[in-house]
Amino acid sequence: MAEGVTTTQAGLGEDLTANDSSSEEEQDCEFEDAVDRVNNLTEMDLPTAIAEAIEGLDLFLNCRFAQAKSLMQPWKDHSPYHALGYGTILFMQAMMTFEKEDIKQAVVNLKSALSVCNRYRRRESWLESLSRSQRKAQVNQLTEVEIHSELCYAECLLQRACLTFVEDESLINFVKGAFKIKSCHSCYKQCLYILENRTWEDPTLKVHFESGVRLGVGAFNVMISLLPGKILKLLEFVGFSGNKLYGLSQLQLGADLDSLRAPLCSLYLIGYHTVVLYILGLGDGDLELADRILQPCLRKYPQGALFLFFAGRMAEVRGDVPAAIMKFEESIVAQSEWRQFHHLCYWELMWCHAFLADWLMAASYAERLFNDSKWSKACYMYQRAAFLVMCEDQTEDSRQKLLTLFRQVPVLKQRIAGKSLPIEKFAVDKSARYEEHKSLVLPGYELIYVWNGFTILGRRRELVEPVLTRVEATLQHLHREKDSTPLYHDGWCLATVLKGVCLKYLDQPTEAEGCFQEVVKCAPQIQSDQYLPPYACAELGFLYLQQSRLQEAKHHLEKVLTQYRGYRLESRLHFRVQAALSAVTVAMARADTPAAAPREADVRRT
Template sequence: MYHALGYSTILVMQAAMTFEQQDIQMGISTMKEALQTCQRFRKRSTVVESLSNLVSKQPVDQLSEEEMHAEVCYAECLLQKAALTFVQDENMINFIKGGLKIRTSYQIYKECHQVLQMTQGNKSKIETYHQFEGGVKLGIGAFNLELGLHQLREGASGSSLRAILCTFTLLVYHTYVSLILGTGEANLHEADSLLEPYLQKFPNGSIILFYAARIDILKGNFEKAQITFQECIAAQQEWKQIHHLCYWELMWCYTFQQNWLQAYRYADLLSKESRWSKAIYVFQKAAILCMLPEDDVKRTGEDTVSLFRQVDGLKQRIAGKSIPTEKFAVRKARRYASSQPVKLILPALEMMYVWNGFAIVGKRADLTENLLVTIEKEETALQNETNHSEYYMDDVCMLQLLKGLCLKHLGRLMQAELCFNQVIQSEKQIKYDNYLVPFTLYELGLLYKQQDERGKAIRFIETAKNNYKEYSMESRLHFRIHAALDSLKVTPASTP
């Protein structure tokens, strides 16, 4: 059963990386076979036992050791198959089937957790028991975030087959989830200590190198990260998708440094090679080209207007839902749909904010100063325009938000506060970018938190949460709000 689980897990990872229908199909069918293999070893219950289980729960400690492993492997297979079912196609039946699989998987993990707790005291320290323990900690950890981090840390520190999966899950949490969906304060100390033993053991492992470079980015060591990403790309050629992850990170590294030609190079590679999100890659490429002088754009042979016009046709749906960042890109690109396009203002920096990039580049005062110069130059150009477009106030407010973020990271907090307040006071004049005010209220709340003005911080963040609906990337902001209120030790108030 472990062989079946291991083999199918690799194919599921490949499917998740390629998004190719053929790979997804192969992952699903291999996972079906793995489920059947695990099923052969699971405890068989008679009809009478099944009925009595509905009335009173049977004790879970009656499982043999082999049956315990069968349960945890079955739950793991079920969870992975559910994940693939969601991306297989968009029909509602698959969506419901995926949801039911996840529920069943969670129930099994809960029962396995009970088994683990009941057998902790008398456990014989044999290798196979540690494998079962590692499997339960990975599953419970993946399902429950608060308890989960504790479970994953325990799983990562063990010596089971799944220790590395627990480690990778924690690394994803620290290097991506907490940044994009949190307040931007990643636990880099823990990420470093989790990765260190694997760096020693597998110094040329591409995934290990990838995380080492990602941690360097979060520390502001962009130049060092660029070298490690190149080593990661050179380390293997089988999974091009790991190259694509590196291209994405390299694109941002060069964006932070305002090296637009190099940033364009990696956005271009992504738009041509990766299937993850063509809409984002093409938008990103066009947004980066907007930052270059006209002559440089001509030398690339690209037409920015035509790139923006492609974005809408490239958006995709997963489990019947549009991807929020793609929807955002489509909305922004609409300014180029008419015969008289209205240019976007610093779209690459706006997208940097969407991905919480200012929290990263803010570690480097030199680069933050350079960004501030770019923003202020654009601000002056916008004020000097004689014919204001219908997007004028939206653009003014977007620049004020970005300017405020730079000033905040440079420690010029009073000036940052003025910029944020200008956006909030201009609310009635904003026509299209309705995300600006709730996001700015949130940023102002974080600014007050930084100054230990807890009451003010809570008030502004709660206002962003409760008073605004149906704006771009609403769920993303709500995740960030939850994290901010949690850090202020406040239970988020329910939305009226």
């Protein structure tokens, strides 16, 4: 069992309440002294509160958002579960809209929810926490209301921390958010200790508590395990660590329980296997497991926009793009109360049409996102322009329109905590190049590549072959026009990387390897796209891992981390390299494990 959230010994029982670690957040909450501790809910008992929270979650997942909010609102100042439910709905709305007013409203209500939860938590003195030998006894002295309030407090605190990162773009707010997450981490550690050491009297209340602990502990472990190595070392220094397999097992345990938070565990698992691993990993999600979890959810919530979205995502990552488009459109039709849900589907529809080389439709969805979504106007504008560049037979008018679009990208760039988003910096660089040279090399396929979309295209040969045909035609054109092509080596290397990726998915590994090696050798001649050599080096590592050439894979993956610095989209690549190195480590361990020794009973029989 990993340290950090998974640890149930060192540090977990040092203070049963996490109050010391949450001092910064407590400044936001009005709570009573220890002598004023409330032992039970006077206006609504705990089982009824949990039952109504389940009903509210069902309403929410069935896209009846206003009804869910109305159900939670009357008791939000008296019941931790109602406070959590009401705050969660506003949190979801704020994270989808990014509207200042929605964020402010969510922050106010989550602060109130933290205060409500805090009233029912156990407030112990520092002297009590010194008696370590009494920890188990102290756990059994906690009431059911107190332990469930601790769990609700942890969930509210995590949402409050997430909002800290978006409500203010200052660096100090990022520091505050980090402290809140650490406090939340401590709360979940305590909840895990309570789960494992308490003598439970009511199995029903236990199962609802357990599902929440499995959700929090599992999510923390999985999220932390995905981070690049240098960030992991820093987090381990301050007490965080993540074990991916343990985290996934905790989420699976939570999903299998008949409990309040089981659907949330299911959503997390489905999202991990169908989204996260295709953006930050190697595109190797367990689709059979995800589908097995998804199908009962679709039966229970047939008009649930989120589950319809994941059904579309499931079809997409399997390469069935037409079926994916149909599911995303169903998700849009399923509800119109929160139109921000539609943006998730617009994003996926944009990529689906790009996979089909339907560049005009892809551009239209990018334009719709630019008009409706507040995430990154610069990114949406660049995507729209890049997809339009892919359209052939352009006129002078269309080229002038493209120039106008590209010129808007730098103006739309935003800064968070004093820094620009890496993908926006990439878009600004490419837009400046188009403005200077009036051309870009395969910008639509380049975007698919940097967003790791070839892990989806590679599922179907009929999707990859047209890409290879156009890439090879572009390479021939570049070769013919070499003397008059600005930044020739940059364009040639990009097209060669794309060719190598296509060949890899068309089962031509030797030819793919040659493409990647050529790009690595060409590094000194590249003038602008410095990201291409490290990406090509990483592709060699991924290719060798696929072929079980583990030492070569490890060498090239570690080379990416040690020999390349300061290029565009560096962090994005490091996530993928971290995932590949983890896979190499596991494969090496399996290769070094000798065959199992015969059991003594078998030897005797022989």
